[in-house]
Amino acid sequence: MHLLGPAEIRGLAAELDVRPTKKLGQNFVHDPNTVRRIVELAGVGPADSVLEVGPGLGSLTLGLLLSGATVSAVEIDPVLARRLPETVAQYAPDAASRLTVLTRDALRLAADELPAPPGVLVANLPYNVAVPVVLHLLAELPSLTRALVMVQTEVADRMAAGPGSRIYGVPSVKIAWYGRARKVAPVPRAVFWPVPNVDSALVSFERAAEPVSSVDRETVFAVVDAAFAQRRKTMRGALASWAGSADRAGAVLRAAGIDPGIRGEQLTVQDFARIAQHAPSV
Template structure:
């Protein structure tokens, strides 16, 4: 397990200076990584996908808890050092680790040595939602996940219809999975210390939304519904449907009141509209 001194030593050895561009904030508190692993509820048969392992704090805590760990890292220096860190810190478990040098937003199933069943990661704040949505789309074997993200983003990912923070991320993640907040994380467990709070989001993939609707078309509908939050669906979907009148026709056929706003609809409502 890596403590604050280990993290700084490794960073100095590699000449690493955490960058905002890559959203790098390294966890250096062993208790926090243990808590993350416990909250992920992994089984000994799980193949875990970790995005942005950085210096390896969470990686080392995950290795004993799973069958195999695939770490996707965009930074070539960090990716090259991670297997060595695993051999140094956990030699008996290092064989479970595979490192893939790639941008997580470009990962496809063929890029990975095994099909992951769980996503556990401290995600860069600036790309957290796009990364989760991309991986859920590309990796159907992913059946659950626990990610640490900016607290505000966590609230949006797990928000329910009707709440002030419910929006596009809430609906799109709900298409794939049921999500819930799984706790807060203090700022002082990171180096460098971020100027925002963090939180954990847990999600479990469901297959209740089996539909012939094309995902891209559905997501385009969701984007249109939330593009102007204060407008009714009749007005907000005018461009999507071709006119406000046509939007009203489609909404009524789907059993949705045209006078509602996007934030009042659940993902199943959007599916019905897209099916029309």
């Protein structure tokens, strides 16, 4: 099996008349060693059913198939989606039967569209949709137990941030609802074509049990959104609209064992779940 290098990537792009667009966040990996490293860090093998979002020209797809995994690739660009099976048939004919390609927006992907429940997410995600895509897939696909995603470094930092950090916020808490995210490695700009003007990093994720089973996710996420909408405010002030008034917010916080004078960036996902448990009835 042959992985794609710079010449193959440029050749495919020229053949398809593909001009990478900022709108779709298209930066194609053309370094085989980076692909091998991603596959190794993702820990995928013959027993794994992998969901790949944004396969592009197929660099990472080939690497995942090389591991023996079964791959469902979701690509929003119809030109790239049509070409991907041909690329795999050309460079990895023995693996072609283990690839399914769906021309879809990953933000609208439904579980029943996939041939089998995937256990692992591996993807190179555009920075502007990285967090929404990851959160949607974790909610829609409970079968996903782990992930390795390549995102802009600043996004990686926010995804993996813990309470008390300056960059801890909505993405950090919502991802923590599903499990643990860690920033594991930087990715040099030079491995992409075209070369991006931002740095990238790999983030790993492992699913864990939801923090509190007796409260629904939407209620918790509403509290999180309110808490960080105005970061300078204390929780008593930040939750005033959500609770109906600052006084009611204070009462909810005290009932949950939370200091009303604290700010959202100091709270864990478990704290937010406790607040949601005491949500005022409408």
